Amino acid sequence: MEIAKKRIGIVGGGQLGKxxxxxxxxxxxxxxVLDPAADCPSSSICDKLIVANLNDLSGxxxxxxxxxxxxxxxxxxxVPALEKLEKGGHIIYPSVSSLRTIQxxxxxxxxxxxxxxxxxxxxxxxxxxxxxxxGKPENFGYPLMLKTTSGGYDGKGVxxxxxxxxxxxxxxxxxxxxxxxxxxxxxxxxxEISVIACRGIKGxxxxxxVAENTHTNTILDxxxxxxxxxxxxxxxxxxxxDKVMSVFEGVGTFCTEMFLAKDGEIYVNEVxxxxxxxxxxxIEGCFANQFENHIRAILGLPFGDTGLICPAVMVNLLGESDxxxxxxxxxxxxxxxxxxxxxxxxxxxxxxxxxxxxTVVGESAKDTIKRALELKKIVxxxxx
Amino acid sequence: MEIAKKRIGIVGGGQLGKxxxxxxxxxxxxxxVLDPAADCPSSSICDKLIVANLNDLSGxxxxxxxxxxxxxxxxxxxVPALEKLEKGGHIIYPSVSSLRTIQxxxxxxxxxxxxxxxxxxxxxxxxxxxxxxxGKPENFGYPLMLKTTSGGYDGKGVxxxxxxxxxxxxxxxxxxxxxxxxxxxxxxxxxEISVIACRGIKGxxxxxxVAENTHTNTILDxxxxxxxxxxxxxxxxxxxxDKVMSVFEGVGTFCTEMFLAKDGEIYVNEVxxxxxxxxxxxIEGCFANQFENHIRAILGLPFGDTGLICPAVMVNLLGESDxxxxxxxxxxxxxxxxxxxxxxxxxxxxxxxxxxxxTVVGESAKDTIKRALELKKIVxxxxx
Numbered sequence: 001m002e003i004a005k006k007r008i009g010i011v012g013g014g015q016l017g018k019x020x021x022x023x024x025x026x027x028x029x030x031x032x033v034l035d036p037a038a039d040c041p042s043s044s045i046c047d048k049l050i051v052a053n054l055n056d057l058s059g060x061x062x063x064x065x066x067x068x069x070x071x072x073x074x075x076x077x078x079v080p081a082l083e084k085l086e087k088g089g090h091i092i093y094p095s096v097s098s099l100r101t102i103q104x105x106x107x108x109x110x111x112x113x114x115x116x117x118x119x120x121x122x123x124x125x126x127x128x129x130x131x132x133x134x135g136k137p138e139n140f141g142y143p144l145m146l147k148t149t150s151g152g153y154d155g156k157g158v159x160x161x162x163x164x165x166x167x168x169x170x171x172x173x174x175x176x177x178x179x180x181x182x183x184x185x186x187x188x189x190x191x192e193i194s195v196i197a198c199r200g201i202k203g204x205x206x207x208x209x210v211a212e213n214t215h216t217n218t219i220l221d222x223x224x225x226x227x228x229x230x231x232x233x234x235x236x237x238x239x240x241x242d243k244v245m246s247v248f249e250g251v252g253t254f255c256t257e258m259f260l261a262k263d264g265e266i267y268v269n270e271v272x273x274x275x276x277x278x279x280x281x282x283i284e285g286c287f288a289n290q291f292e293n294h295i296r297a298i299l300g301l302p303f304g305d306t307g308l309i310c311p312a313v314m315v316n317l318l319g320e321s322d323x324x325x326x327x328x329x330x331x332x333x334x335x336x337x338x339x340x341x342x343x344x345x346x347x348x349x350x351x352x353x354x355x356x357x358x359t360v361v362g363e364s365a366k367d368t369i370k371r372a373l374e375l376k377k378i379v380x381x382x383x384x
Numbered sequence: 385m386e387i388a389k390k391r392i393g394i395v396g397g398g399q400l401g402k403x404x405x406x407x408x409x410x411x412x413x414x415x416x417v418l419d420p421a422a423d424c425p426s427s428s429i430c431d432k433l434i435v436a437n438l439n440d441l442s443g444x445x446x447x448x449x450x451x452x453x454x455x456x457x458x459x460x461x462x463v464p465a466l467e468k469l470e471k472g473g474h475i476i477y478p479s480v481s482s483l484r485t486i487q488x489x490x491x492x493x494x495x496x497x498x499x500x501x502x503x504x505x506x507x508x509x510x511x512x513x514x515x516x517x518x519g520k521p522e523n524f525g526y527p528l529m530l531k532t533t534s535g536g537y538d539g540k541g542v543x544x545x546x547x548x549x550x551x552x553x554x555x556x557x558x559x560x561x562x563x564x565x566x567x568x569x570x571x572x573x574x575x576e577i578s579v580i581a582c583r584g585i586k587g588x589x590x591x592x593x594v595a596e597n598t599h600t601n602t603i604l605d606x607x608x609x610x611x612x613x614x615x616x617x618x619x620x621x622x623x624x625x626d627k628v629m630s631v632f633e634g635v636g637t638f639c640t641e642m643f644l645a646k647d648g649e650i651y652v653n654e655v656x657x658x659x660x661x662x663x664x665x666x667i668e669g670c671f672a673n674q675f676e677n678h679i680r681a682i683l684g685l686p687f688g689d690t691g692l693i694c695p696a697v698m699v700n701l702l703g704e705s706d707x708x709x710x711x712x713x714x715x716x717x718x719x720x721x722x723x724x725x726x727x728x729x730x731x732x733x734x735x736x737x738x739x740x741x742x743t744v745v746g747e748s749a750k751d752t753i754k755r756a757l758e759l760k761k762i763v764x765x766x767x768x
Contacts, residue, residue, distance in 0.1 A: 018409075022406055022409060022410070025402075025406060025428070025429055025729075026406070026724070026725075026726050026727070027725065027726070027727050028425075028727035028728060028729035028740070030428075041412075044409070044414075044429075044431050045409055045428075045429045047428050284671065287668065287721070287722060287724075287745065288721070288724070296718065300715070301714065301715055301718045302715065302718040302719050302721070303718075303721060304718070304721050304722070304723075304724065305721040305722050309693060330685065331684070331685055331686065334680065334685045334686040334687075334688070335686050337671070337672070337686070337687060337688050337689040338671060338688070338689050339688075340410070340671075340672070340688065341410075341411065342410050342411070343410070343411050343412035344412060345409075345412035356412070361671065
């Protein structure tokens with residue numbers, strides 16, 4: 001197949017990589033994955049798995065031998081290694097320069113701000129005195145967020161500072177200044193929302209509907225689509241997501257997480273240069289899902305329809321305890337014919353580890369949310 | 385994962401097996417495939433591939449070691465081998481007895497007839513005199529169909545006998561009586577239709593909408609759903625498909641191909657105990673597709689919704705010439721955002737070989753058919 005001549009390399013073999021591969025395989029594509037774990041979720045469906053540390057150049061070099069285009073499912077990877085490949089003529093989407101910008105939260109925010117995209121106020125800090133300075137009411141005030149500028153995900157690398165009393169603990173928690181730190185103004189939000197969008201090689205774009213997210217302990221818990229927000233807010237959020245892609249000039253899928261503040265303003269919280277957990281609803285909710293359109297983007301193919309077929313609710317399945325993973329309640333969940341359960345194939349459950357998710361669709365958003373929330377007591381993953 | 389403890393074995397690793405695996409992988413299941421070809425379409429995404437002739441007992445025995453439940457994507461496989469496994473306590477769905485019945489077209493027709501399901505008139509024949517006898521106007525008359533009772537697919541094993549002059553040629557074409565032969569009355573049909581239906585372990589059923597099929601040179605060319613037939617005919621077809629599953633007492637997916645005769649009667653042409661080419665539209669057209677519901681059936685899980693989301697048209701991509709397979713027109717096809725192309729991953733194109741398919745969805749059936757047919761000139765697979 002001519003299309004199969006474009007072999008794809010994916011850095012990272014977690015669930016996002018696995019779901020990319022499931023779509024790529026429909027087109028008969030050859031996929032090589034680079035991951036440190038031999039039993040990563042992508043391992044059982046990729047054509048070739050390279051097991052190597054994601055900080056080692058050697059793994060990336062090996063990956064490039066088996067791929068005509070390289071992408072990634074995860075942003076905490078080696079920019080120097082990818083840069084070397086890019087300089088050697090290898091194609092990497094999204095580009096290494098956009099990855100470099102996004103990888104550092106401070107640089108990311110600065111780039112967004114420069115482009116006129118609203119972000120919470122932010123500043124680099126190196127010690128507790130500076131944090132206290134930003135905590136003053138005439139400055140950012142409390143609460144404020146202390147963050148490492150790189151390496152964070154799922155709430156890791158973030159420490160909320162509710163009052164001045166938390167400053168020392170938060171600073172200590174994030175490494176006492178060994179890692180680069182920044183403070184961010186706390187946005188008093190009414191909703192956390194996100195938009196998945198894709199950008200093609202010729203600059204063409206496809207934007208998905210606005211999703212409304214609920215986080216528990218800083219990990220995504222539930223995504224509801226359409227978001228229960230005004231049409232004005234929805235349009236604004238989509239415009240921002242669209243603009244974000246132009247800022248980073250990337251090819252591929254981008255997720256823009258935003259706060260809809262109580263005053264109606266929208267601020268960008270974070271951008272991910274890849275398919276995102278809050279876009280899993282697109283598998284059941286849209287004709288072409290985020291993983292498929294990501295594959296189309298990096299192959300230079302036009303995008304599939306991103307319109308919402310019907311209301312959809314996605315709920316993450318996090319490990320409830322440590323041990324050999326055991327799924328509970330699948331049969332009962334499937335008594336509802338409009339439920340799909342996705343299991344990533346991680347053999348070990350850990351508390352809070354993303355083990356799978358389920359999606360519920362329906363005719364009315366209200367009823368769909370109700371059914372999805374009821375299932376939380378039923379579909380569970382425990383360790384035993 | 386507890387669900388992953390149910391390892392699935394699939395006899396046959398063609399495109400139907402591949403599409404089953406794509407669904408099974410969403411649930412993190414472990415899949416072993418038995419196929420004679422090391423590079424079969426399923427090879428790149430199954431966990432384990434056993435390369436062996438489908439007539440050899442050894443391959444089946446090996447498969448059974450890696451599977452808690454065995455299914456098949458293809459009916460021309462070894463019943464004695466499967467029977468031996470079934471006697472040894474292995475679970476095979478659909479059951480070997482239903483496979484045995486369905487494998488022999490004469491026995492299949494007899495079972496359907498006995499259950500009161502309308503089939504064209506049929507009879508075993510052993511020589512040209514008997515065929516001529518059935519060709520007489522007071523008997524079946526001409527045209528009539530000469531068929532091998534087993535081993536046929538995609539028009540192979542079928543020879544139309546238009547007039548008495550064709551009898552000798554048709555008899556010779558099908559092996560001059562070495563294989564068991566039957567004659568079947570020709571049904572003057574207005575439409576060829578089919579219904580995919582699934583039956584669960586507890587006997588519960590899920591029936592998909594009626595599909596309208598067009599064959600070219602006895603190979604499926606196009607499937608349109610919903611079928612452009614009366615509601616009465618549609619209900620009748622679905623009732624027949626439902627009844628067919630009870631006749632065979634199988635667990636899994638069954639496709640009932642039917643003729644809607646010009647006089648309004650519906651006759652069963654053929655039953656396949658597996659997901660079917662005419663059910664590929666369910667991937668885009670339904671919340672739960674035929675492959676997923678097949679997996680649910682054999683795992684004892686309740687079925688996902690089989691309702692039609694929107695009109696869908698499936699077109700097969702057959703090899704146009706022999707040689708290394710080359711796909712043409714993908715980019716142009718994807719200029720329509722409501723098209724999905726599926727490439728099975730067969731490296732060699734052969735004239736008439738099923739290499740892939742595409743599905744077009746839309747709001748109106750008429751417009752969707754128009755777009756799907758226009759694409760036939762664009763999306764093509766050639767050998768080079």
